[in-house]
Amino acid sequence: MxxxxxxxxxxxxxxxxxxxxxxxxxxxxxxxxxxxxxxxxxxxxxxxxxxxxxxxxxxxxxxxxxxxxxxxxxxxxxxxxxxxxxxxxxxxxxxxxxxxxxxxxxxxxxxxxxxxxxxxxxxxxxxxxxxxxxxxxxxxxxxxxxxxxxxxxxxxxxxxxxxxxxxxxxxxxxxxKGDTKAQGNWGEVILEKLLENSGLTRNREYTVQERMADEEGSTLIPDVIVRYPGGRNVVIDSKVSLVAYEKFVAAEEEESRQQAIKEHLDSVRKHILELSRKDYQSLYQLNSLDFVMMFMPVEPGYHLALQQDPELWQYAYQKRVLLMSPTNLLAAxxxxxxxxxxxxxxxxxxxxxxxxxxxxxxxxxxxxxxxxxxxxxxxxxxxxxxxMKKLSTGKGSLLNRALKIQQLGARPKKEIPREIAGFSIPENDENEPNN
Known part of the structure; x- marks a missing residue:
């Protein structure tokens, strides 16, 4: 048991x-x-x-x-x-x-x-x-x-x-981080640096901070206006989305990273809408192309936004905004x-x-x-x-008469030049003696 x-x-x-x-x-x-x-x-x-x-x-x-x-x-x-x-x-x-x-x-x-x-x-x-x-x-x-x-x-x-x-x-x-004004200034500095290295000349092929007025009289100051051959222009405006991207880089938890990505995409979309509403293309004195360029100076932030939302570029294009990173902007x-x-x-x-x-x-x-x-x-x-013909030819020409006078015994101070005398034509009926 x-x-x-x-x-x-x-x-x-x-x-x-x-x-x-x-x-x-x-x-x-x-x-x-x-x-x-x-x-x-x-x-x-x-x-x-x-x-x-x-x-x-x-x-x-x-x-x-x-x-x-x-x-x-x-x-x-x-x-x-x-x-x-x-x-x-x-x-x-x-x-x-x-x-x-x-x-x-x-x-x-x-x-x-x-x-x-x-x-x-x-x-x-x-x-x-x-x-x-x-x-x-x-x-x-x-x-x-x-x-x-x-x-x-x-x-x-x-x-x-x-x-x-x-x-x-x-x-x-x-x-x-946290200083919006400083971020904007930094983005404009990066944009100007790219323009200087592109070979374009300021105030000839592009202008910076040029004041313009819309139909209602409001003042608009685009960051940069780049001129094309033929008289057309394109506006480039710098928009910095940095805070949320910094959170994404620093995040250690996946939840924090996803939240930071969402905030980063929201920031980029907000900048797209703001730039689209300015409607630079409608300024009659600008003669602009049908789109404006939105410059994102943080290259990794640009790629992160497009990776997380592949439709973002098309969304911006529908708003007549082209998203540009430092690499493709410099190429353009x-x-x-x-x-x-x-x-x-x-x-x-x-x-x-x-x-x-x-x-x-x-x-x-x-x-x-x-x-x-x-x-x-x-x-x-x-x-x-x-x-010379009038002088030397014909009956009673001046040259023949002068030579005849000289033959009769006149003694001029200067002889008639030989080359001139050679043109004379003898007048037989006048020079021969009568029989």
């Missing part, structure tokens, strides 16, 4: 131990599954970040390739213009030299010093203009080549600047700077073409003057021949 009870107790105890062991293993498995899901979520988030960075890099590479192609086309255009100008110069030089030699050889043996001086006065401005155009083309070509050389380094500086701005944002977070500004550089090069090319046309007009006028000079030389030579 005792053995039976002992065996029964042993079986019951074994079953109890087995159930307890199963419960412990199930709890451990649940904890392990939770950790596994957490790690998978973290891995997925990092993969999304990497994909977004890759997309941004591909976008920058595409813009860089387009800019290089534009610069290469401009280089080829300038090279063709330079070659054409040199060819025109050579052709004009040869034609002018041939024309001048032909005129000089056919019309006269020598020019007086006065004629040489007048010719130099006509030719020197022409030569100077040709040298000026050659120097201008070479200067434009050298500038374009130097700008193309530095374009690759500008892309590297863009990446470095993005990292620097991110570091500065983290270091200033605590100092700016660089693109605008490239557009302006091409615009200025086109203007220079147009000015070269205009002045070349003026030069050709003056050169054609100069050729007409040379033709007039040749015609006048011909007219003078013809008049001289006619005068």
């Amino acid at each position: 005792d053995i039976f009870l002992f065996a029964a107790g042993l079986i019951v105890g074994g079953l109890a131990a087995w159930f307890i062991f199963r419960l412990i293993q199930k709890e451990k498995l649940s904890v392990f599954s939770e950790k596994s899901r957490f790690l998978e979520d973290a891995l997925s988030q990092e993969q999304r970040k990497t994909a977004e960075k890759d997309t941004q890099l591909l976008d920058l590479q595409a813009k860089y390739s387009a800019a290089v192609a534009d610069l290469r086309n401009m280089q080829e255009q300038l090279a063709r213009q330079k070659s054409e100008l040199e060819e025109v110069q050579k052709r004009f030089s040869v034609e002018f030299e041939n024309l001048a030699n032909r005129i000089l050889e056919e019309k006269t043996k020598t020019f007086t010093e006065q004629n040489r001086t007048q010719l130099e006065n006509l030719l020197n401005p022409l030569s100077e203009k040709i040298r000026e155009f050659r120097d201008q083309v070479e200067k434009a070509y050298g500038t374009e080549r130097e700008q193309r050389f530095h374009l690759g380094k500008e892309i590297e500086r863009l990446v470095q600047m993005n990292q620097q701005l991110s570091d500065e944002a983290r270091s200033l977070t605590r100092a700016l 500004l660089k693109l605008i700077e490239s557009m302006w550089r091409i615009e200025y090069q086109n203007r220079n090319a147009q000015e070269i073409a205009r002045q070349s046309s003026d030069l050709l007009d003056k050169f054609n006028g100069f050729l007409e003057d040379l033709k007039d000079i040749g015609k006048k030389i011909d007219d003078a030579h013809h008049a001289w021949e006619e005068s």
Whole structure:
């Protein structure tokens, strides 16, 4: 009986131990599954970040390739213009030299010093203009080549600047926390720094804090107005969402992190609505594009908002607001700077073409003057021949009479020059004696 009870107790105890062991293993498995899901979520988030960075890099590479192609086309255009100008110069030089030699050889043996001086006065401005155009083309070509050389380094500086701005944002977070005015000023400083590094010139391609009035007379002061070639403009307004993002970074509990994310998204949406309601696009004196740019100087905060709400960018776009981080804003500004550089090069090319046309007009006028000079030389030579004929030919010509008087014994103080006397035509009926 005792053995039976002992065996029964042993079986019951074994079953109890087995159930307890199963419960412990199930709890451990649940904890392990939770950790596994957490790690998978973290891995997925990092993969999304990497994909977004890759997309941004591909976008920058595409813009860089387009800019290089534009610069290469401009280089080829300038090279063709330079070659054409040199060819025109050579052709004009040869034609002018041939024309001048032909005129000089056919019309006269020598020019007086006065004629040489007048010719130099006509030719020197022409030569100077040709040298000026050659120097201008070479200067434009050298500038374009130097700008193309530095374009690759500008892309590297863009990446470095993005990292620097991110570091500065983290270091200033605590100092700016809770001070809205200081946050706004800091955002404007970062915006101006990006503009300075973009290559655009203040008060030429962009203005800062320019006062404007709407239809009701209210004063509006956008942070920055960037000008496009062609007369259109775009407003850039800096909006800092820093406090909630700092909470997110500092939070250790998941609940606190989610609350901070919600506050951060609410802050960004609030800034979007505020900027949309200002309606800068309706200002008649601004001639703005159909959207404004909202600059978010905290790059990680920008990416956090878009990661947590993928529809946020579309929401802002529907409000005619473009969300811009330091990276993509600098890329956009660089693109605008490239557009302006091409615009200025086109203007220079147009000015070269205009002045070349003026030069050709003056050169054609100069050729007409040379033709007039040749015609006048011909007219003078013809008049001289006619005068010599009147002097030396025909019955009773002055030269024949003078020679006859000299033959009769007159002794003038100066003899008639031989080259003049050679033009006389004897008058047989008057010179022969009567039989």
